[in-house]
Amino acid sequence: MASRETRADNVLVTVNKKPMNIPDKFTLMDLLNFMNYSKSVAVFINGKQLLQVEYEKYNLKENDNIRIIKPLGGG
Amino acid sequence: MYNQFPDARILKVDLTKGEINIDKLPGEIYRLYPGGSALGLYLAMQDIKPGIDPLSPANTLVFSVSVLTGLPISGISRLNVTAKSPLTGTIGDSQAGGFFPAHLKGNGFDAIVFNGKSDKPVYLYINGDKVELRDARDIWGKVTGDSEAAIRKELNRKDVEIAQIGPGGENLVKYACIINMCNRANGRNGMGAVMGSKNLKAVVVAKGKAMKPYNSEKFLELSKSVKQRLLENESVAGLGKYGTDGDLEGFSDEGFLATRNWTSGYFPEGAQKLTGTTMYETILKERDTCFACAVRCKRVVEIPGMVDPLYGGPEYETVGTFGSYCGVTNLEYVSLANQLCNMYGLDTISCGATIAFAMECYERGVLDKEKCDGIELNFGNAEALPTLVEKIAKREGFGDLLAEGSYRAAEKLGKDSINLTVTVKKQELPVHMPQFKPAVGLVYAVNPFGADHQSSEHDPFLVMPPDSRERIRLAKIGITKGYKDNFTMDDDKVRFALDSQRYFSILDTLCLCQFVWGPAWELYGPDEMIDLCKYGIGWDTSIFELMRVGERRINMMRYFNAREGFTKEDDKLPEKIFTPLVGGPSDGVVLDRKAHERAKELYYELAGWNKETGNPTEATMRKLSLQWLLEKQELITC
Numbered sequence: 001m002a003s004r005e006t007r008a009d010n011v012l013v014t015v016n017k018k019p020m021n022i023p024d025k026f027t028l029m030d031l032l033n034f035m036n037y038s039k040s041v042a043v044f045i046n047g048k049q050l051l052q053v054e055y056e057k058y059n060l061k062e063n064d065n066i067r068i069i070k071p072l073g074g075g
Numbered sequence: 076m077y078n079q080f081p082d083a084r085i086l087k088v089d090l091t092k093g094e095i096n097i098d099k100l101p102g103e104i105y106r107l108y109p110g111g112s113a114l115g116l117y118l119a120m121q122d123i124k125p126g127i128d129p130l131s132p133a134n135t136l137v138f139s140v141s142v143l144t145g146l147p148i149s150g151i152s153r154l155n156v157t158a159k160s161p162l163t164g165t166i167g168d169s170q171a172g173g174f175f176p177a178h179l180k181g182n183g184f185d186a187i188v189f190n191g192k193s194d195k196p197v198y199l200y201i202n203g204d205k206v207e208l209r210d211a212r213d214i215w216g217k218v219t220g221d222s223e224a225a226i227r228k229e230l231n232r233k234d235v236e237i238a239q240i241g242p243g244g245e246n247l248v249k250y251a252c253i254i255n256m257c258n259r260a261n262g263r264n265g266m267g268a269v270m271g272s273k274n275l276k277a278v279v280v281a282k283g284k285a286m287k288p289y290n291s292e293k294f295l296e297l298s299k300s301v302k303q304r305l306l307e308n309e310s311v312a313g314l315g316k317y318g319t320d321g322d323l324e325g326f327s328d329e330g331f332l333a334t335r336n337w338t339s340g341y342f343p344e345g346a347q348k349l350t351g352t353t354m355y356e357t358i359l360k361e362r363d364t365c366f367a368c369a370v371r372c373k374r375v376v377e378i379p380g381m382v383d384p385l386y387g388g389p390e391y392e393t394v395g396t397f398g399s400y401c402g403v404t405n406l407e408y409v410s411l412a413n414q415l416c417n418m419y420g421l422d423t424i425s426c427g428a429t430i431a432f433a434m435e436c437y438e439r440g441v442l443d444k445e446k447c448d449g450i451e452l453n454f455g456n457a458e459a460l461p462t463l464v465e466k467i468a469k470r471e472g473f474g475d476l477l478a479e480g481s482y483r484a485a486e487k488l489g490k491d492s493i494n495l496t497v498t499v500k501k502q503e504l505p506v507h508m509p510q511f512k513p514a515v516g517l518v519y520a521v522n523p524f525g526a527d528h529q530s531s532e533h534d535p536f537l538v539m540p541p542d543s544r545e546r547i548r549l550a551k552i553g554i555t556k557g558y559k560d561n562f563t564m565d566d567d568k569v570r571f572a573l574d575s576q577r578y579f580s581i582l583d584t585l586c587l588c589q590f591v592w593g594p595a596w597e598l599y600g601p602d603e604m605i606d607l608c609k610y611g612i613g614w615d616t617s618i619f620e621l622m623r624v625g626e627r628r629i630n631m632m633r634y635f636n637a638r639e640g641f642t643k644e645d646d647k648l649p650e651k652i653f654t655p656l657v658g659g660p661s662d663g664v665v666l667d668r669k670a671h672e673r674a675k676e677l678y679y680e681l682a683g684w685n686k687e688t689g690n691p692t693e694a695t696m697r698k699l700s701l702q703w704l705l706e707k708q709e710l711i712t713c
Contacts, residue, residue, distance in 0.1 A: 038309035040596070042538045044559065051542045069560075071535035071545070072326055073310070073596060074507060074515075074528050074589070075319035075391050 013064045028058040032068070042069040078289070078613030080106045081142060083114065083185035086206060088199060090273050091132060091191030095206050100185075107700055110141020110185060112168050113584040113628040115157030118188050119166075120631065125638040125709050129161040129265075130247055130272040132192035138179070138238070138278060139187075141586040145180035145286035146611045148298040149598065150591025152177040152366035154238065154255070155583065159639075160264040161272075162249045162425070162480055163500040163525045166635040167264035170529075170583055172373075175236040175255040177366035181283015189273060198226065198239070198277035211276035216242060218418035219257045220385050226279055239277035240267040241420030243468040247271050248478040250425035250503075254417055258363075258373070258387025262422040263502065264524055285367070289613035297606055301369045301598060308544070310596045311370060315362065318374045319391035321351035327399070330661030331511035333504075334399040335454045336428075336435040337497045337651045340508060341659025345404035349394050354406060360384050365588070370598070372590060382410045389413035389423070392528070395506030396427025401434055402454030412460040419468035425480055428503035430463050432481035432495055441492045448472040497649045500525040500641075507533065509652050510666045513564040514572040517674050520646045521689075522576075523632035529589055532575035534561045534568070536595045548593075548600040552578055552618065564670040569677045580625030627699040630691045633684070634701070638710050643689025646675060 009021035015031070022031060028043060032055065043050050044067040050058060060066070080102035087096045100114075108117040115137040127133040136158040144151060154176040160167030179187075182201050196211040209229075214222045219241045227233055237255060244251035244267030251267030252260045261267075270276075288294035305312050313321055326332035327346035334342040347353065354374065361384070363373035374388030389397070389410055397409045416423045436442040437452035444451055448466070450459050450473070466474025476484050482501040485492040497504045502525025509516020512534040519526040536545040537558045546557060552574055556567040578594045581587075581604075591598045592607075599607070601618055608614040608621075636645075648671065655663045679686055683695035696705055 038313075040309045040539075040543070042540060042543075049540055049557075049559070051540050053542055069535070069538050070322075070325060071533075071539060071596070072322050072329065072331075072511075073533045073535060075314065075322075 011060060011062050013060055013062070013066055015066045016068055022060060026060050027056055028054070028060060029056040031060060031066070035068070037068060037070065040071070042071065043067070078615070080614065081612065083142070084183055085118065086184050086187040086201070088187060088189050088208070089191050090189055090193040090197070090208075090275060093193070093208055095208070097204070105142065107624070107627065109584060109624060110144065111139055111153070111155040111170070111584045111586040112157060112580070113624060113631070114141070114186055115139040115155050115168070116166065116628060116631045116635070118186055119157050120635060120704065122188075122190060123159055127159060129159040129164070129167070130268060132190075132273070134159050134269055134272070136189040136266070136269050136273065136275075137186055140176045140180045140185060141584065142185070142614070143607065143611055144586050145177050145283070146288060146294070146607070147285045147367045148294070148607070148611075149301050149368040149370060150588035151586070152368070153586040153588055154179070154261060155586060156253055156261045156266040158266055158269040160266075160524060161247070161268045162265040163502050164639060165500055165524050165641060166632045167266055167269070168524045168583070168632070169252070169261040169263045169266050170586070171253070171255060171259045171261040172365040172588060173236065173255045173259040174366045175238050175280060176586060177285065178236045178280045178283040181285065182280055183283075187278065189275060192272065193274040196274045196276050198275070198279055200230065200279045202281040215245060215276055218242065219254050219420060220383070220418060222277065223257060226277060230279070232281070234282040235279050236282070237277050237279050239420070240270045241418055241468065243420040244268055244271035246468065246470045246478070248421060248467060248470070249480045249483070250422040251420050252422045254420050257385050258417050260417070260422065262424065263527065265422075267420045288611050290610040293606070293610040297603060297610060304598045305369060308596070308598055311590060311598050314372050314590055315370045317351035317355050318372055318388070319351070320349070320354055320374070320389065320394050323391060323394060324350035324352075329511065330656070330659045330664070331508045332399050333395065333506055333508055335402045336400060336431040336495065337504075338435070338656070339658045340510065340656045340661040340664070342399040343659070345399060345402070348404050349398045349406050349409065351391070354388070358382070358406065358410060359388065363387065368588070368591065370591060376410050378407055378410060381407060382414050386414040386417040392506050393423040393427065396424050396431065397460055400427055400431035400506070401460065403457045403460065404455070405457040408457035408460050412464050415461055415464040415468070419464065421464065421468055424505055425503045426464060426467060428497065429477050429481040429484065430460065432484070432497070433477060435495050436488060436492050439495070441488055441490045441495075446473065494650050497651050498526070499648060500645055502526055504649070509648060510656065510661065510664050511561055513562065513666060513671065513674070514568050516648060516652065516666055516671065517564070517569065517572045517678060518576050520648050520671075520675060521678055523629065523636050530576055530579050531572055532579070532593070532595050537571065544600075545595040549595055551601045552594055552622065564667065564674050566677060569674045570681060573678055573681050574622070576629065577622050577625035580628045581621045584624055584628055623699065627701065630695060630699055630701060631704070633691050634696065634704055634710070637688070637690040643675070643679065646689060
């Protein structure tokens, strides 16, 4: 996982409608880990849904508009 | 290899005569109703005549487990209770976990049928085939913890499991529940009041043996895989760690945590204080479990001098109803209210929701301080909660009105207060908002025993990606369409609601825990449920047969209700759901009434129900091998 402590936060993205600076070469899974999400979420980037298998491979890019949805179930 | 389906052993207790008999249900019939809710219905519908008073001796009360109960695997120990409901007037149906279910089966019984009424308080003691009714006059009036101690002392055994009522059931509170372990509740539909009406204080079972699996080697593979499944399943692991309350703050953040009697979906002042992580970090003493279960989701909280760990801890629904519904931000008082409900035997959902209704009546001037026995019943009054729970359980003063549930209380209060109720078929809604989950809202409306959040899968899992565990499993029962958000209500969503309701109906029939076994996010999916039947008892079944079982149960319930005069007119969500929410991210949001009504019409057609009445057609009944009900001729037309 990429560490925020060792990289400059110089990529601007939007996460759930809020701007956020992240390091270079931050994958989606890095972002999820950083935000304390598990893999059990739905992610839409620039309106397109990613498969879970893509979470670790997808390198976030400048201006990516990321929507993370944690499914809130029953109980 | 063909393996004969086992017979069910049924204990029949005539409380009027004090007679106990053991009956057998042949395997070929048991296979159609293989336990739990379906078996309870089958047995109850042999005896219950249409139009009876649910609190009269003419009601039949059935405790049932399933053909699988007692196998040594997680999520297997659930008790179903069936009777005509005094709260809804429909069929009543409720489930609880613990050790009681496994031990009931361990004593050799699949169900207990209670008929009539005892002339004095009694409890039933089951120790293998030695079954007796014992005098309960000395424990009548005691709270659950004291009753448990008294029964154990009298029997001189610690290893008994006790399902009992508290003073709430004795006093016929319409939403009284049945409690085992002092903290597991057959909560909904007022089954505790039915017990109370029969002068039946408790059912006590001696410790029984676990069932030996049919194929031990394969079964062990399935049961042992739970460890790896927990490692790989963050949803269930999180449920174990933070409890059902773990996502409460998330619901508020989204704007869909029902707040101040459903006037808002946003509770920023309280959500963080009430959520499961806060409970975990502050008052959680330990995590408790049910028979053979590795998840350990049950909360046990302790607040010295205030809350006793004997009574467990509040679940999400309880924190929601006593917390956000009432505008209360204090987790300690919510925990105390939970404890009192468990002591007195009250359903926390209906109890908290009824108090929230009274609070809104107070705020709007329908009630005043004098009518509320001097209590200033504004939203946020945490100290009012324990006072009111006790008054309700004892039917004291203002509590007597609230003991009838919010709908009947509104009928008495008048002044348009009926529009402040949040009920379906007179049962208060759980803490999942149809505005956020329209498929759940559809099931709330059409569900035979009133609004229930554990009767179908919830919309948000359809937003998960196609390669997720949730979507792969849902595809196995034919649900393949994904969504970009929760809010769409199209044809496929209706089918999702119906088919997942049938799946959950299997779970309530096989008495499987819905956190461990399910069609989406749970530890074990559809394939493993088939394996459980096969390796557990040698039942070589299929998802088709099981879905039919689930469908059969729902149709029996609907048919029961039709005999009582219920129609589609009773499948109505409360007006609050169509009234704009106030504040936060959901400000102004309503459920789309047109889409909801259209969905209901499609649901009836897909279910094989009459479009005019909303009840099962004769063909549907025959398809499901339910012609024996038609032959009883208790309903002229479907």
